[in-house]
Amino acid sequence: MGLGFTEYRERDALRENCTAAKLVADMVSTSYGPAGMYKILLRDDGDFNVTKNVEMLSKDVASVHPVVRLLVETGKSVKSSTGDGFISTIILAGQLIGRAWKLIQEGIHPEVISRGYHIASRMASQTISRYSIAISHRDRHVLDAVVKTLLNTKLSHSLSDKLAPMLVEALLGTAQNFGDGVRVDGELVVIEGRRGGSLSDTELIDGVVLHKRGVDRLMPRRIENARIALVYGGFSIERPDMFTKVVLSKTFGISDFYRARQEFFDDVVEPILKLGVNVVICGENIDEMLRRLLARHNVLFVRNVSKENMKVIANAVGAVQVLNPRELSEEKLGRCKLVEERILAALDRWIFFEGCPNERVKSILVRGPTDKVVEEVKRVLRDCLKTVEVLLNSKAAAVPGGGAIEIRTAETLRNWAYSLGGKEQYAVLAFAEALEQLPAQLAKNVGVDHLDVLAELRRMNLDGFFGLDGLRGVIVNPFDSGILDPAFVKKECIAAATEVASLVIRVDHTFIFPFKSVKKSPIPEPVKAVRRTSQILKNIRMRRT
Numbered sequence: 001m002g003l004g005f006t007e008y009r010e011r012d013a014l015r016e017n018c019t020a021a022k023l024v025a026d027m028v029s030t031s032y033g034p035a036g037m038y039k040i041l042l043r044d045d046g047d048f049n050v051t052k053n054v055e056m057l058s059k060d061v062a063s064v065h066p067v068v069r070l071l072v073e074t075g076k077s078v079k080s081s082t083g084d085g086f087i088s089t090i091i092l093a094g095q096l097i098g099r100a101w102k103l104i105q106e107g108i109h110p111e112v113i114s115r116g117y118h119i120a121s122r123m124a125s126q127t128i129s130r131y132s133i134a135i136s137h138r139d140r141h142v143l144d145a146v147v148k149t150l151l152n153t154k155l156s157h158s159l160s161d162k163l164a165p166m167l168v169e170a171l172l173g174t175a176q177n178f179g180d181g182v183r184v185d186g187e188l189v190v191i192e193g194r195r196g197g198s199l200s201d202t203e204l205i206d207g208v209v210l211h212k213r214g215v216d217r218l219m220p221r222r223i224e225n226a227r228i229a230l231v232y233g234g235f236s237i238e239r240p241d242m243f244t245k246v247v248l249s250k251t252f253g254i255s256d257f258y259r260a261r262q263e264f265f266d267d268v269v270e271p272i273l274k275l276g277v278n279v280v281i282c283g284e285n286i287d288e289m290l291r292r293l294l295a296r297h298n299v300l301f302v303r304n305v306s307k308e309n310m311k312v313i314a315n316a317v318g319a320v321q322v323l324n325p326r327e328l329s330e331e332k333l334g335r336c337k338l339v340e341e342r343i344l345a346a347l348d349r350w351i352f353f354e355g356c357p358n359e360r361v362k363s364i365l366v367r368g369p370t371d372k373v374v375e376e377v378k379r380v381l382r383d384c385l386k387t388v389e390v391l392l393n394s395k396a397a398a399v400p401g402g403g404a405i406e407i408r409t410a411e412t413l414r415n416w417a418y419s420l421g422g423k424e425q426y427a428v429l430a431f432a433e434a435l436e437q438l439p440a441q442l443a444k445n446v447g448v449d450h451l452d453v454l455a456e457l458r459r460m461n462l463d464g465f466f467g468l469d470g471l472r473g474v475i476v477n478p479f480d481s482g483i484l485d486p487a488f489v490k491k492e493c494i495a496a497a498t499e500v501a502s503l504v505i506r507v508d509h510t511f512i513f514p515f516k517s518v519k520k521s522p523i524p525e526p527v528k529a530v531r532r533t534s535q536i537l538k539n540i541r542m543r544r545t
Ligand SMILES: Nc1ncnc2c1ncn2[C@@H]1O[C@H](COP(=O)(O)OP(=O)(O)OP(=O)(O)O)[C@@H](O)[C@H]1O
Pocket: 031, 032, 033, 034, 036, 052, 053, 054, 055, 079, 083, 084, 085, 086, 087, 088, 089, 149, 150, 152, 153, 400, 401, 402, 403, 442, 468, 469, 470, 471, 483, 484, 485
């Protein structure tokens, strides 16, 4: 009698899960490092992305194999906490799972392997700490190198050269003394941008930029010593949702109607004029008549500004946001030296707020040939900003990149493993080999022989630090070449990959429950994926026999 579900047991379940882990690791690994490949993500509705930010896949993996989802979610969580390390986590997890499978076949219990992996992970983290160099916000040279290393895996070399110092300068501009140290605040760096111009037109602005224009063409374009009001709404007469009819029964009803409307306008405009406001930033729309009135009084009015932008402007100009103009008062107004509407490439109008009292607010205005390109650069800059913010505010240390730290850590693990008794030793040795696959992947992606590179890196790292230049495919000293990685990202990747690998190798059953529904429903994708992988495995086995 059946139990009402299908099951894959022990070896079958594990083999299947290892295959799924290998599939996802292989898929993302070709995008690893500066010579990594792009992926096209095409959706049903025709929308697409061309990107090296493979974590964007995570949005679309809801319907694939559970192990693929586990790995992708783990990489995503590393990326969301550190801003980096998505691909490294998945490659390493895939390697750890694959190597565990071999050890299991040799008769080592998954629990022992998991224990060995955890020991190795802790040892690796200590090794990384030992070889990392502390960074302070004054080390501009080192900071620029770290940011360039982060950027050049996603953007071109020349663009990374230009954007790295810009990003560092923006972030350092937000620095504030905090206790006995300095804290930077990534939220004060606004990354804006629209299609138009070329990527090299991207610029850093002291203050805020807004992709908006004055609501009326008669409004002023340049306002010095601006007095700024930030108002959510209240500039238009609310209309009822339903269709309504106004019936005027007396002849002077029309004049009453217009008088009431004029009174409303006066009521709105009066506080603005009385306080000498010359810029109004509003979260909603404005009545046609009112905008002409404000234009006549030389007030620049910007409508439909998002809540996020209102918050940034309020922060920069020192204003307090109010619900309607009647709540305005002198102390709620913001100020800045210059508010100007400028026309940039592609006849795009932008409003610049410069000379703001809060000098810590910075903006990076990204320009580029298409919206997709601009969005991609903005995404990369935001991730990088997060990494450098964490780096500067807490665990400020860098390690040599280009695979140097992985090779040195693997070497340390290997030497240390021999002092370990028990079968855990095999797991530690497997962990070391898995780590080395990261530089090996850099080599494969740049088109050089990874076995030669690994052998050479192992030999050279016995004495000093050497890594692979991921663009030229030659071995270099990463300190001299400015290839430096944040140490905390490496540690997070290793810890997360160890956790997910330990979880996957300790799964000994996959139960597939029938889909309970009165109507006949399609088989859910995760179930199909499990079946598909087992079919592939069956075919492979049949071919072998
Ligand atoms: N110019 C370079 N030469 C050699 N290696 C480099 C260079 N620039 C970066 N790297 C290496 O590339 C690796 C990071 O690659 P990548 O950014 O593609 O992966 P990730 O950080 O794991 O994933 P993601 O950035 O998508 O979250 C790091 O180990 C870093 O040392």
